[in-house]
Amino acid sequence: MASAPRLRFAPSPTGYLHVGSARAVLFNWLVARQTGGEMLLRIEDTDTERNRPELVDNILEVLDWLDLRWDGEPVHQSQRIDLYREAADKLVASGHAYWCDCTPEQIQARAKKRGGPPGYDGFCRSRGLQSGPGTALRFRTPDDGVTAFEDLVRGPVEFPNASLEDFVLLRSNGTPTFLLANLVDDADMGITHVVRGEEHVNGTPKYLLIGEALGLGYRPVFAHLPVLVNEQRKKLSKRRDSVSVADFRAEGYLPEALVNYLALLGWGPKDGVEIRPLAEIVEQFRLEDVTQSPAFFDVKKLRHFNAEYIRALDPEAFVERARPFLSHGEATVEVLEPVAELVRDRVRLLTEVEPMVDFLRVDEVAIEDKSWQKDVVKHGERAVAMLDATIERLGTCGWERDAIEAALHAAAAEAGFVNDEGHPQMSKAQAPVRAAVTGRSVGPPLYESLVVLGRDRTLERLRQARARL
RNA sequence: GCCCCCAUCGUCUAGUGGCCUAGGACACCACCCUCUCAAGGUGGCGACACGGGUUCGAAUCCCGUUGGGGGUGCCA
Numbered sequence: 001m002a003s004a005p006r007l008r009f010a011p012s013p014t015g016y017l018h019v020g021s022a023r024a025v026l027f028n029w030l031v032a033r034q035t036g037g038e039m040l041l042r043i044e045d046t047d048t049e050r051n052r053p054e055l056v057d058n059i060l061e062v063l064d065w066l067d068l069r070w071d072g073e074p075v076h077q078s079q080r081i082d083l084y085r086e087a088a089d090k091l092v093a094s095g096h097a098y099w100c101d102c103t104p105e106q107i108q109a110r111a112k113k114r115g116g117p118p119g120y121d122g123f124c125r126s127r128g129l130q131s132g133p134g135t136a137l138r139f140r141t142p143d144d145g146v147t148a149f150e151d152l153v154r155g156p157v158e159f160p161n162a163s164l165e166d167f168v169l170l171r172s173n174g175t176p177t178f179l180l181a182n183l184v185d186d187a188d189m190g191i192t193h194v195v196r197g198e199e200h201v202n203g204t205p206k207y208l209l210i211g212e213a214l215g216l217g218y219r220p221v222f223a224h225l226p227v228l229v230n231e232q233r234k235k236l237s238k239r240r241d242s243v244s245v246a247d248f249r250a251e252g253y254l255p256e257a258l259v260n261y262l263a264l265l266g267w268g269p270k271d272g273v274e275i276r277p278l279a280e281i282v283e284q285f286r287l288e289d290v291t292q293s294p295a296f297f298d299v300k301k302l303r304h305f306n307a308e309y310i311r312a313l314d315p316e317a318f319v320e321r322a323r324p325f326l327s328h329g330e331a332t333v334e335v336l337e338p339v340a341e342l343v344r345d346r347v348r349l350l351t352e353v354e355p356m357v358d359f360l361r362v363d364e365v366a367i368e369d370k371s372w373q374k375d376v377v378k379h380g381e382r383a384v385a386m387l388d389a390t391i392e393r394l395g396t397c398g399w400e401r402d403a404i405e406a407a408l409h410a411a412a413a414e415a416g417f418v419n420d421e422g423h424p425q426m427s428k429a430q431a432p433v434r435a436a437v438t439g440r441s442v443g444p445p446l447y448e449s450l451v452v453l454g455r456d457r458t459l460e461r462l463r464q465a466r467a468r469l
Numbered sequence: 470g471c472c473c474c475c476a477u478c479g480u481c482u483a484g485u486g487g488c489c490u491a492g493g494a495c496a497c498c499a500c501c502c503u504c505u506c507a508a509g510g511u512g513g514c515g516a517c518a519c520g521g522g523u524u525c526g527a528a529u530c531c532c533g534u535u536g537g538g539g540g541u542g543c544c545a
Contacts (some may be wrong), residue, residue: 010545138543154474157474163472168542173543197539199545201539225541226475272494274482278479293474294537297481298480300480304495342488342507345508346508356506427505430505445505
């Protein structure tokens with residue numbers, strides 16, 4: 001009886017979770033959800049030197065934010081060391097592994113002297129060394145033959161064993177390396193699909209060889225995803241590129257938008273519909289359809305997706321999602337609520353909300369120099385007339401949207417902002433008013449904004465601007 | 470050096486021998502709509518890296534070249 005697929009995401013806590021890893025999780029998760037299988041989480045923390053336990057929290061937290069949940073409890077390799085040592089012992093006993101006391105310097109020096117390819121030369125293969133301080137355990141790779149495997153995204157892959165060096169299984173401090181722990185755990189956890197980054201392709205024959213030597217009869221299905229690259233077409237790196245998922249969260253991206261976008265890197269739905277519910281992606285996703293070429297992470301397109309997702313929110317939900325990004329809390333929420341829909345349609349990031357409505361909250365608005373020049377000073381006498389007429393009309397009109405609109409139309413006509421047919425030219429006439437009241441050239445629709453601002457504060461700002469002229 | 474891989478608009482992709490004078494999306498440009506800005510509408514710019522084959526026919530298959538990437542660690 002075939003059991004349900006088991007996938008795994010196996011990060012090492014050596015850095016914050018970045019978008020490349022997030023995509024790897026997503027693809028694993030998609031397969032798990034689609035097949036009714038499981039996605040397990042395994043923390044690969046065998047390298048005690050670089051390991052930063054506090055980063056595990058970041059990884060878990062980010063996965064939770066993305067809503068890409070794992071099944072069961074996370075497995076920590078650091079708590080399973082005995083398992084790997086046991087496997088190592090078996091390999092020594094069967095002659096598949098041997099102890100080596102060469103230092104990296106010695107290995108390098110010999111390679112240089114030899115003039116050939118760098119890498120370990122098998123120096124200790126037949127020295128019969130015993131385990132001891134300063135000795136690492138190496139795997140004896142076959143000298144001939146090939147190791148082949150089937151890859152869902154790249155098809156059949158073959159490696160000549162002669163190109164494989166005798167790699168380290170156990171460090172001289174006794175800790176297992178990635179290859180050993182990875183294989184042992186995948187087999188032990190019953191992982192059926194290994195879906196991971198392309199950078200692991202070359203290590204796969206070694207992984208397989210360990211399994212064979214152990215007599216495990218274990219053979220998962222592989223899928224190596226093309227790497228994500230930056231504008232220089234280099235693999236995304238945490239050092240060079242700012243690609244931490246937590247940073248995107250802080251910038252005001254919605255997890256749904258990020259996940260949707262990530263799904264489209266290296267894969268596309270047959271019908272070409274890009275922005276769609278995750279459930280549909282789960283249904284349509286196929287590892288076999290994943291592209292083999294690297295993909296550039298395009299923030300501009302992500303931003304567009306984000307704007308679309310924000311616009312799809314209903315006003316109440318929008319306010320809730322924006323809430324964590326409002327540094328003045330309830331005071332901002334109060335002024336945002338009446339214009340929530342108008343603001344929601346104009347922001348691409350949640351961090352853009354506050355600057356857009358701040359003029360409604362503050363007591364005194366600072367007018368940006370650029371706006372003052374462009375929208376007021378440049379219009380000269382007509383701007384003066386517009387401000388005067390507006391102060392006049394808004395002082396007495398009713399204080400609701402339509403009344404305000406009518407008042408501004410009348411003021412525009414009075415100030416001479418009219419076209420050939422005598423209709424008010426509001427695109428120009430509103431500029432001085434907007435600048436005076438909001439301090440900026442762009443923002444939410446003016447009439448609705450004034451309703452929220454209130455008559456007193458509106459008039460006060462208009463008078464102050466007028467006084468500057 | 471050696472091993473592995475990739476190659477369609479600027480970017481993400483559709484395309485699996487004829488439906489392709491190559492489709493969509495983002496970006497960009499123009500116009501329309503319009504109280505600013507968005508959104509929306511219309512149109513535009515824009516690609517099969519190159520050279521050989523195979524075939525009646527190639528973006529699609531094969532070989533080579535060029536370009537790019539990944540790996541080559543007592544990192545994962």
